[in-house]
Amino acid sequence: MGRDDDRGAASEVLAEFRALVDGADRKFALVRDLPPGARGPLQLLYFRKAFKAYTRLWQLQQRRRSELVSEGLCRWEIGEVASRIGQLFYGQYQRTSEVRFLLEAYVFYEAIMSRGYFQAAWGSVAPDLKLRYKELRFHVRFLIVALLLNRTDEAVKLADRFRALVDESKAAFSATNFREWKQVVQEISRFLKADAYFKIARPLRYNVIFDAHPSSFPYISRFYTSRVLRLKDALLTSYHRNEIKLAEVTLDTFRMIQCLEWEPSGSFYQVPVKQPSENGALNDQNEASGLIDINLAVDMTDPDLPPNPCKAIIYHPSVSKLIAATATICDELPSDGILLIYISSSGKTDCSVDFQKDVHGNSLNFSKAKHTTQASQKRENSLSHPAADNNPNLSSKIGHYLCLGSQGNGASNNLYPEDLVPFTRKPLFLVIDSDNSRAFKAGLSKLDLNITIHGAERGEASALLLSHEKPLFLSDTNVTSGGSQFTYFLTAPLQAFYQLIGLSSDIEPDVYSNAESLLSSALVEWEVLLCTSNSLDQVWAQILTDPFLRRLILRFIFCRAVLCLLRSTTGDSTVHLPECLPSLPDSVSPKSAVTRNHIHQLAERLGVLNHFHFLDSIRESVQSR
Template identity: 55%
Template sequence: MADGEAGAYREFKALAEAADRKFARARDLPLYGGGDHHSRKAFKAYTRLWRLQQERRRELVAGGLRRWEIGEVASRIGQLYYARYLRTAEPRSLVGAYVFYEAIYSRGYFGATAGAEGGGGGRHQALLIRYKELRFIARFLVVAMLMRRAEAVDHLAGRLRALVEESKAAYPKTNFKEWKQVLQELGRFLKADGAYKGSRSLRYDNLFDSYPSNLASIARFHSKRVLKLKEAVLTSYRRNEVKFTELTLDTFRMLQCLEWEPTGSYQIAAKELTENGTVSDQSGPSGLIDIHLSTEISDGSLPSNPQKAIIYHPTVSHLLAVLATICEELSQDSILLIYISASGCTEQNMASQKYASSSSSHATTASAFPIDKPNSHMSSDNHLWLGPRGSGGPNNLYPEDLIPFTRYPLFLVIDSENSHAFKAIHNAEKGEPAALLLSPRISSAMPGVESTGHGSQFTYFLTAPMQAFCQLAGVTSDIDTDTYANAENILFSAFEEYEEILCTSVGLSNVWGQILPDPFLRRLILRFIFCRAVLFYFHPEEHEQHLPTCLPNLPESVSPAAEAIKTPILQLAENLVVSNRFHFRDSRHNKK
């Protein structure tokens, strides 16, 4: 080995160690409330490292550079891009992560090296590389799911399963129980997320979610105070919830629901980058990956996505600290969306407070599920439970905990059987009246059908209403393509009409009026109206435990009893041949 080659490799190792330290500092910072400085320093360090291995590849390889070391650098760059996406909600950063991960995978940076075991220390080194490969594929899967690359997701899921089996056979003395659990979680997640493969994206698409005929009606609100959604806090904490790694199905759906669907030109540019960045130089350690590629594409036709803090299984104190940090940075024309999907009972009470079957009678429901009895569980139905096991004050989130944050405009979405407790926030605000969407206390389902495997039902309706309707009505995933497309058209027309009615209603609270111009919040409100009406007609008798609630109240013109709200739901049920599973009774005398 020549001195120049050895010197190049020593330089690479020194730069790698420095970059790793910067990466560790950036990784340990929360993905909200600043931290860009450390992220930029880490990017700069890896840019220098990446260029070194591109420019002096032959010397480095001759000096001892191994393929997995290049894979590790590329993986770190992908992680930085993904972290930037979570911090800024920039789609191009998500594309950047995908490009690097796809390049690592297609060139087998980890896989090719893991096969060269040798003995003793070499075998131990190969095991460490195998763990790197497993973690890498798990990260790649998350990015591919967010990119909605269905074929890539299916392929990666199969590869992860095969790799776990290979690892168990190659290292029989090593316990891969954790990875078997990861595979189980992945299977549940993909089954729930891919239940209706013909469904369109959850992101806001101007072609499907914007109604030009209503622009004039929406514009009238601009003469008054208008609030824009620029920040959101999303968290989910449930026992045995559907999740993969640290991304729960509920937050996964809500995350996408609060983003713009990229336009056609952006999608073409992103596709070209993902292809051109990985097709060449398969044998070389670096190839044609450009570290600046994600800055080459942008979608100038769309506004910026709201920034989102996604918190996985937080403690109450952690959640409140995040809210305090974000509220401090909230601009005057902004509103903060707080989404919490959590259980309302501890592990000990879980069995006695299960969700009820939708088609049971009111008497049966009330007797079988003690949570519905007046004044029952008075000590446990006034909070959400954020904790892994046991019970106690530190794990309980009370409505009073959120009231201090009502000094700022809030849009609060609570998905829990104890959501009703958060009505206490209404009229108790400290400065700004809050808008509240509260889930039903009891989830609905066809008799004998388990609905928890699809994620929280209220969240499902808010993020994917067509799929949620099908799941509720028992429509199977093998539905005819034309029938499903026709149902989508019916729903499109329904939301267009709902929007017109809502925006022209007399007596609409200013709390709603000041946020209706925001497309994301307006879409959530329209879907709430749809969800409430669907559940109203799903049950033979009206029972408020089955219905979601909003505060302040929306006008009577968009209540389930309104004919204009009911008619599209009837059409949808008839199109899907499930009208016999609903109860389209004369609702003129029923309250909303």
């Protein structure tokens, strides 16, 4: 009788567990389906409800673990709950940029892996395709978190394990096509190869030891007597055909994500290490054995650093989705805040290729594809510029946009500069990385009637960093194989310089360290020149106090100088040079003696002077130092 009562009680516990899982999953879906950039009370409410539901679920299986297992609870089900908690933490990191949430996600994911929750299922049950898909998705999520935390060794192990898992899956489920997962294997390989090009380089995050320049602090402090703006929010998106990406994280946005965060110090970045017990087995505490502690309330914030600016990362958005996210962020932007909008995209549509394929991979008829392209272009022109054919002054408007997606939907994926003008009621810092960046600098001529942002703001003057339209190649290696050249200069300038010149990634640490010191000296001097210039535009003056934006501006100066002084910059050199609006002072231009001296010293130290052209007076000045 007592045994029957125990079984009945255990059955009730299992039923309660299943009910809690269903409720928690519904709350999880509400958080997952929130639009990018959604913050504020509603987002926080949904997150708290979901987290409370999973906390209750987790605590139940901790207290009644033996009863649940006796009634048939599988280990992979505990792993699935832990994975959902990890996803909640990662999602909260994406919305708040608080690295403590990223660390919590890593703890759960690493514990799931170390305890083998998903792997353990295969020895006791028949192959389950849905369960295998869960395991594959878990590996990709864990890999992204490991890369964001700069745990490269762990990421390589995960990539190897994922590749082996896909091979095992093809053998276990021979009737299933794993082509999409094989494509993910290729994506991971490309991503890791590009990200690990320089093994000795330091992380991309802002490091107060390397990136802050104390000698310029007195000059920066003078700006605090007037209005100053701080980077509070950033919206990041990119779209290119065949771009390097991992799931929904492209290489360009991956670099920008880290570039806009502080590098934590001390033990803040440490994940608890598993301690072996006396018999040599791993201790189950703080692992996914059902005894993981949920540490949301634990203060893991680095007390020595200010909070990171919030970021909204939007993967392949439609124009309407991008505009909606921008509007949401602008509505909540504080009076002393500025919004950074980063867009990496081409101005060329996908339909410009000669051959297209259907969903089965079969080539479509070229003439049909060409006809479709022409029809799409005519439809776009008639919708966006109905008088273009009859008015020659308006014909130049055609093509002044960025393409955020396939042209299959006509002009719905084309982002025009005027689409962002309404948001200039708030301060904006725009970084446009595109082969059609001229779309955002049009309108500077009286004959150019295109609407652009600079000069058309509705209340606040905007700052713009615009990429060069054609990357330069000084070696057989395609520079774009490592992501966008302009973004690379903004996030890792010395590595971008190495790749541009074609220098080997197998670098002697001393040589790289000396080159880094020379670059740092250049950045310090440019920083002082900007802060002491009498011709510095107020747009730049009010944002120079922000360390993230100041670092982007200084790296832009370096990028522009390097590309301007290259010998291969021939013909129409403007397409090879980035621009900024409004203009920066002449004292930091590529033509200034200070700038040329610094580039000369760096090129000489790395033995690549032959790739640059310098005036004889510059050479003599450097040699006399």
